[in-house]
Amino acid sequence: MVGACGARVCREGAVVCDNYGRLTSAALDPVEKKPLAEWMPGSYVLSVGSYGCNLSCPFCQNHEIAAARADTVAWRYVEPAELVAAAERLRPRGNVGIAFTYNEPLIGWEFVRDTARLAHERGLKTVVVSNGVVCADVWRELLPLVDACNIDLKAASDEAYARLGAGVFETVVDTIRAAAACPTCHVEVTTLCAPGFIDADSIDRLARLLASIDPSIPYHVTQYVPRWRMTGVPAAPDATVRSYADIARNWLGHVHIGNM
Numbered sequence: 001m002v003g004a005c006g007a008r009v010c011r012e013g014a015v016v017c018d019n020y021g022r023l024t025s026a027a028l029d030p031v032e033k034k035p036l037a038e039w040m041p042g043s044y045v046l047s048v049g050s051y052g053c054n055l056s057c058p059f060c061q062n063h064e065i066a067a068a069r070a071d072t073v074a075w076r077y078v079e080p081a082e083l084v085a086a087a088e089r090l091r092p093r094g095n096v097g098i099a100f101t102y103n104e105p106l107i108g109w110e111f112v113r114d115t116a117r118l119a120h121e122r123g124l125k126t127v128v129v130s131n132g133v134v135c136a137d138v139w140r141e142l143l144p145l146v147d148a149c150n151i152d153l154k155a156a157s158d159e160a161y162a163r164l165g166a167g168v169f170e171t172v173v174d175t176i177r178a179a180a181a182c183p184t185c186h187v188e189v190t191t192l193c194a195p196g197f198i199d200a201d202s203i204d205r206l207a208r209l210l211a212s213i214d215p216s217i218p219y220h221v222t223q224y225v226p227r228w229r230m231t232g233v234p235a236a237p238d239a240t241v242r243s244y245a246d247i248a249r250n251w252l253g254h255v256h257i258g259n260m
């Protein structure tokens with residue numbers, strides 16, 4: 001039986017990670033594209049994704065892989081050692097490590113853990129780009145292996161999160177709080193300004209909440225692009241996104257505008 005995320009299955013009574021090492025995408029990206037605005041600027045990171053996700057955002061930019069299953073998307077099995085070797089070969093092109101991104105990487109956290117351990121042994125950095133929906137004990141185990149992360153904060157209430165697939169607002173906040181408390185992990189947070197999910201009031205609430213965790217946390221307020229089930233919903237005017245960023249600046253010292 002396959003779980004709702006599409007990546008974990010029940011086999012002989014146990015839940016196992018079925019997308020382990022199954023990569024659907026890989027690219028050498030600038031760290032700024034993750035987005036990470038205040039961590040190793042100007043460097044590149046080998047970015048990889050698998051398939052599946054534990055949310056189902058109607059505006060998903062990567063739905064081709066996030067909403068996919070093992071038998072609906074092309075993938076290639078890559079062992080952690082093979083991926084680390086590929087990252088090392090890319091060092092001359094500015095690569096500093098490996099980013100787990102594109103789909104939700106923590107539904108396959110065992111692959112992140114095993115690869116990150118090897119990467120650290122080889123002096124490579126590791127990056128996680130996540131929706132933050134992860135069990136606290138898994139995140140605690142992973143954090144010492146993660147050098148930088150960007151966590152999405154997609155809405156300001158359980159009710160709004162429920163429309164993205166699960167009412168997990170507090171879980172996501174706890175994920176950010178744990179990362180911010182980890183002395184070896186740099187954390188940034190992103191809110192996509194998706195109409196119907198984010199407005200001025202929710203930005204104010206989220207920025208205030210982030211400031212209570214750490215007022216110097218870099219916060220990305222990014223323009224939504226119509227995609228997937230929201231192709232008919234136009235983006236808010238750029239001026240609106242800029243005004244949201246100004247609201248966030250009332251509470252936070254490092255606010256960045258993205259996708260514009």
Ligand code: SF4
Binds near residue numbers: 053060062
């Ligand atoms: S959490 Fe990210 S990958 Fe998953 S459905 Fe939402 S936008 Fe797509």
